[in-house]
Amino acid sequence: MDNSNNPIDPELFKLMVEQTKDYGLFMLDPLGHVVTWNLGAQLIKGYFPDEIIGSHFSRFYTREAIDRGWPQYELKVAAAEGRFEDEGWRLRKDGSRFWASVVITALRGGNGELLGFSKITRDLTERKMNEEALRQSEERFRLLIEGVTDYAIYMLSEEGIITSWNTGAERIKGYAREEILGKHFSRFYRQEDIDAGKPWHELQTAKQVGRAEEEGWRLRKNGEAFWARVVVSALYDGEGRSRGFAKVTQDLTERRHMQDLEKAAQNIHEFIATLAHELRNPLAPIRAAAQTLQWLPEGDPRLAPMIDMLDRQSRHMTHIIDDLIDVTRIGRGMLSVEHTFVDIADIVRQSLEATATAIEEREHTVEIDTAVEPVFVSGDHHRLNQLVTNLLSNAARYTAHGGRISISGRAEGGNAIIEVRDTGKGIEADMMGRIFDMFVQGRGSLESAERGLGIGLALARKIAELHGGALEVFSDGKGKGSTFTLRLPRAEYVQASAVSASPEAAGRPVQPRRRVLIVDDNADAAESLHHLLQTLGHETYVASSGAVALEMVAHYRPEIVLLDIGMPGMDGYETARRLRQLNAGTPTQLRIVAISGWGQEPDRAKSREAGLDLHLLKPVELPQLIAALAEPDRAEG
Missing domain, CATH: 3.30.450.20 (PAS domain)
Incomplete structure (x- = not known):
């Protein structure tokens, strides 16, 4: 049955409005006086109908709202726009406040005249309190986090x-x-x-x-x-x-620092214990031999092997002491290298000779593969020999009896490569990054006869870096052997053997006469280089500082400047920059060669940035100096 066209029973509608409990539903006259009052309004606001009908609805508002004319404003907006909606604090009969949602609707007759207003009020205090509690909680949490x-x-x-x-x-x-x-x-x-x-x-x-x-x-x-x-x-x-x-x-920087200190202290403790062990090993047979020699008669056949043993053990102790001295040099940044032309095949051969006894004692098989043609590097022969000897000693120590060691030397692009492989104990993955740290022994216990001092590989890498090279290690893991690869920049030989064959040949090279300015605050170094170059037939001048050099360049117009880097005041880098500025636009390109005691890659990079053509290390070998004056692009040291 369709009741859509049936009119609503007015009495039923009246009952619906009067008996609604969750909403305050009431009417206002055009001036805002209460005309009707339902059950919901009574429950929310606390007034009975006979207490509130005829009163102005402003009595539901707080003093602050009344003082700013808010009730009148609500009616004004509702009359002009048809409705007004708001949330805010309202008052009950007992003076308590509640948070109300309010909708005021203007009621107009058929001719548009304003008959009054309907007002619907809902008590949202609980929701408001929950929101406020949440806001305060969030605010406290925010303050906690920010604090x-x-x-x-x-x-x-x-x-x-x-x-x-x-x-x-x-x-x-x-x-x-x-x-x-x-x-x-x-x-x-x-x-x-x-x-x-x-x-x-x-x-x-x-x-x-x-x-x-x-x-x-x-x-x-x-x-x-x-x-x-x-x-x-x-x-x-x-x-x-x-x-x-x-x-x-x-x-956690401080905690990590403490952990690193603890680890370093542990490494040093183990190092000292190992050092004592390493020193006692050669001392025991030396002392026994010394006591034995007191009793052996002259010509006894046991004398010769005893003397050989003394020599071998004393050389072993010397090696330990040398390494310890080098450790202190590294700590003070004083480990340095001298540069000459070195054939890596000579380094391989001499390192094998130095480790022959250790290799033979453990019955290792050695495979050697070196290039037929010489492969030269500019480096310190003694230090490079020390480096490769440490690698071979390491391989011999950590490879079981009857193992295999291979060593090769070759050229690879612009590098000279020396590679040492062994079939020994290998290196665990977690030790790969630390194997070159000082006082670290990755393979063996404190009681192991295979244990070293933990400084050989650290020294080896430092020596490689001082030569502008790199030392790397690879291992597939425990029990799978190791491969150490040394990479050094190649150097052209520049007839070094002919130059150094005799004093006469070295002193009278065939090369053009140059005008050379020597700049060094060390008077002895500058003067000695001045006399050497004059002996070689060059025209030379000496400046004791960068400022003096700038003045002399303009007057003497040198072709080449040999420039010390570590000078007080204006250092060599700044001097080179200013020399380049002075020389800009002149027909002759000035060659500037750094001669410095600092030769690591960062130092060389600074030289390049400052406009220097070459970076040679003190003391400069004669072949390098001759090459620098003749063809400086081939004389890098």
Whole structure:
């Protein structure tokens, strides 16, 4: 039965309005006086109908609202726009406040005249209190987070953009809130980590498993690296939608430093114990031999092997002491090398001779493969021999009896390569990065006869670096042997053998006469070089500082400047830059050659940046000096 056209029973509608409990439903006359009052209004506001009908509705408002004319404003807006909606504090009969949702609707007759207003009020106090409690809770949490100083706590968007920043983050990372919000968090990572995609991998891991946790290096605003423990947590709303990430970072630099100190102390303790063991080993037979020699008669056949043993053991002790001295030199940055032309085949041969006894005692098979043609490097013959000898001794020590050792020397592009392989104990993966650290012995226990001092490989790598080269190691793991690869820059020989064959040949090379300016604050060094070059037939001048050199260049117009780097005041780099400026636009290109005691790659890079053509190491060998004056691009030291 369709009742859609049936008129609503007025009495029924009246009952519906009067008996509704959850809403206050009442009418106002055009001036705002209460005309009707339902049960819901009575329950919400506390007034009975006979107490409130005829009263102005402003009595439901707080004093502050009345003073600013808010009730009149509500009616004005409702009359003009048809309705007014608001939430705010209202008063009950007993004076208590409640949070009300209010809708006022203007009632107009058929001619548009204003008949009054209907007003619907709902008590939302409970919702308001819950919202306020939540707001206060969030505010307390925000203040708590912002007040934390020991942890960097901040939020990231899904893309990794920083959206919040607490006091701890500002203290640890160095960025103020206003300069970091809106930036990508990858700026806290080192370049190698960015190149490897580490920041984005962290976010991906957190999204996949809920959190990502690690320890690693991070960067402060000033570029300083610090050791951090990081936890990244993925955030989701109630419907499971991603809302970004929360990140907590703790600065553990001090703890790591303490761990490193503890480890270093442990390594040194083990080193001292091992050193005592290593020194007692040769001392025991030396002392026994000394006592025996007192009783052996002259001509006894046991004398010769006893003397050989004394010589062998004393040389072993000398090797240990030399290594210890070199350790102190490394610690003070004083380990240096002298440069001559060296054939790596000679280094291989002499290193094998030095380790022959150890190899023979353990019955190893040795395979040798060196290039037919000489492969030259510019280096310190003694130090390179020390380096390769340490590699062979290491291979002999850690390869079981009857093992195989192979050594090869070859040219590979611009490098000379010496490679030492063994079939020994190998290197565990977790030791690969530490095997060249000082006082580290990765393979063997304290009681093991195979244990070394833990300084040979550290010295070897340092010597390689001082030659502008590199020493690398590879192993498939425990029990699978090791391969040590030494890479050194090749050097052209420049007839070094002919030049150094005799004093006469060295003193009278066939080369053009040059005008040379020597710049060195060390008077003895400058004067000796001055006399040497004059002996070689060159025209030379001496300047004791960079400032004097600049004045002399303009007057004497030298072709070549031999320039010390470590001068007080204006150093060699700045002097070279200014010399280049003075020489700009002249028809003759000035050659500037650095002669310095500092020869690592950073020092050479600075020389190149300053405009120097060559970087030679003190003391410069005569063949290098001759080559620098003749063909400087072939005389790098």
